[in-house]
Amino acid sequence: MAEGGPVAELSVAPDDRLLGERIGGGVLGDRIYVATITVFALCVPLLLALILLEVAVAGWPALREFGVGFVTSSEWDPVQEHFGAAPAIFGTIVTSILALVIATPLALGVAVFLSDYAPPWLRQPVAFFVDLLAAIPSVVYGLWGIFVLIPILRQHVIPFIRDTLHLGSLPLFSGTSYGYSIFAAGLILAIMVLPYISSVSREVLLAVPRSQREAALALGATRWEMIQKAVLPFARSGIIGGVILGLGRALGETMAVTMVIGNRHDISASLFAPGYTMASLIANEFTEASGEMHLSALMAVGFVLLVLTLLVNGIARWLVWRVARYAEGHRA
């Protein structure tokens, strides 16, 4: 095609359509939009900082007054205004660990079942059932705990362990018990964290590349051997991450625990003794708190719980993230 005349084709009628700002349709509208979503996004770190601040400020008087003794002393005396949260911290840790001990094998079992054993038609329903456990409100678990679980414990399980199995002399199972106990709390917590551990484990197991499984099977491994040697090692840190995530949830559970644990400031060797967790302590005593220092002590307990949860969740997320990166880099 010929080049055509030089200047004529380039002259144009003045055309200002390309310029200009229009509100809504133009640059100003975009600026408003970007500013709005940025402000909302900034609310997230702001909220977190605010929460940390308020809880810390509220708990400061007690923390300053009792120092390290706050977490080591077992004496919780509102009258003398001396507060030590050790029983609550002890209870929190024990119930959470108990919950994990019970829940992890079950959750892992379900996860392995769903990833490597279940026929496809069974997968969705079972996964659904397990995940639905996470949708039950804590207070409903507590209700069920009070009227179903505790009576069963009191009338059947505890006598069985003590008398029929003759384990009542062990410190672990000693002392009178009405059922409201660390054990009951641990049991309910186990049911509550099970769906979380199971869900993370399931994802991680499914993320293990097919090639790994097929390679093991091609070498003549049985299904269990394949899982044990080719799948689980890959999924290990992810599963641990899931377990720690479950731990994080168990640490913070309030209602179900406070309804079945007996609410007593006590460090006992017996599983069947009543006790306290940090969350249930705050829930139980807050409205009856006598005096500023009592209140501040409760807030300080909240602060300790907050810090503990942040720590645990941080570790969990890091582990899960690490496994995701590994799986991505090794996808067949």
Add this chain to the structure above:
Amino acid sequence: MSGAPRGSGPTGRQRAVAERTARTILRRRVVNAMMTGVVALAAFATTLPLVFILFHLVRSGASALSLDFFTQMPKPVGEPGAGMANAIVGTLILIATACAIGLPVGIGAGLYLADYGRTRMANVVRFLADVLNGLPSIVLAVFAWQFLVRPLGHFSALAGGVALAAMMIPMVTRTTEEMVRLVPTALRESALALGYSRARTAMSVVLRTAGAGIVTGALVAVARIAGETAPLLFTAFGNHFWSVRLDQPIAALPLQIFYYATSPYDEWHRLAWAASLVLISVVFVISIAARFATRSSAGSGHGD
């Protein structure tokens, strides 16, 4: 045994190896079968609690459910026809308050994260949202108490709503970001290529396409906070009387369940079961509906 000359049987050594191999294989097979059983048992055991709990809920709660439950106010023990009307309305008001604060922030933050994907600030915001998500709900109650109840001197529905909103925000942020991410870039670019500004692209195209998913995510968050008790313990606090004001304590279903369950009266226990049945039904229906919604609309938007 390959290599054995025809006509002669296996040597003693070969027989011994064969027997050992057979025993090992048998052991491995037995272990395999056992583990299959163990795993199946675990799977079965984990479905039990749900069945157990639902069974008790229906058995103990259905009998106490009546029209009165939904329409009547709480009454002193002994008086017939008690209900939880104020708690039901209270829960609705608390949810509405939480949504009024939590939804704009959550959706806005989600849009931001989807737009700014991997930039440093977006990564920080995303991480902090996850941190927020994992906070114990009792801590949020402490926060709301210190922030709103203490300065104002009294419990209030607003404080309860704020605590619930603090729970909602990270949930809605995450689901919104996921849903908006699903909208293909080409769709966004098509709008831009038509001369749509970024704002208009976001509103008319992205939000509309991801809309169903965002709403589902919001509903899931609502289902979650509807059942929460701890954030309300010393913020909304509960109320025996009818109240719909934001600056007064307000009744709520989960609170009522807690108070009634821990009371010494049988009648109130039954009402607690009934309330739990109602609460769980609502939560389950929303959760199940949300699952189906997100499963069937995998990919961009709906409509066919």
Add this chain to the structure above:
Amino acid sequence: METERRAPERGRKRLRTDALTACFGSTIAVKDASLDFRDREVTAIIGPSGCGKSTFLRCLNRLHETIPLTRVDGHVLLDGRDIYARGVNPVEVRKHIGMVFQKPTPFPTMSIRENVAAGLKVASVRPNRRATDEIVERALVRSALWDEVKDRLSASAMALSGGQQQRLCIARALATDPEVLLLDEPTASLDPISSQKVEELVYELRKDMTIAIVTHNMQQAARVSDVTAFFLLGELVEVAPTTSLFTTPKDARTEAYITGRFG
């Protein structure tokens, strides 16, 4: 929404790039490309994967810069005015240049009619209901889709087949009466029959607009275009009338690509 324009004149340079350079972060995708697009002509842009042809096309309507951390240098002149000049609003620029993408992208929540009329919502003068309907019909006729959808304009756009959806996207781009139409591998995800329909469409449309089409398919370029430009590794290697580029390429690299020695 009638724009004040001179009638299209064959041979007039409508769109020109001058030393256009585009980068993703520190990677240069397009280097110093100077190319003219003339009125009533289809200019095809060919080259192997990753040669920068799509990036080049997206610079023509300032779409490239919507990706974070990108950069564009040089000039793009639409009717003599540099669209990258200071003070120019890219949103306005895009109203004069239409674009169709590789995969059909109808707006899923809108009906067929709403899709076609989508661009009219941001026109400087919004047409009323009746004018909109007329514009929609005209656009659908021009994109050879009218007969197939005229009875179901309110149906969802997702109910259409892939080929129909792509023609819908073309109609959507045409509805705003753009001066230039950019097509980025428009038939790449279509079956052969739909591809053919789109090609015929493109050939028809050049009667009254300037068209640039990026394509992976050399035969398509040969069928549809008047001028072909060959890109390699971000550089514009050669541009010539289609027949001469394909029969007597001047550059050795062009010849290598056309004869299939790489690509």
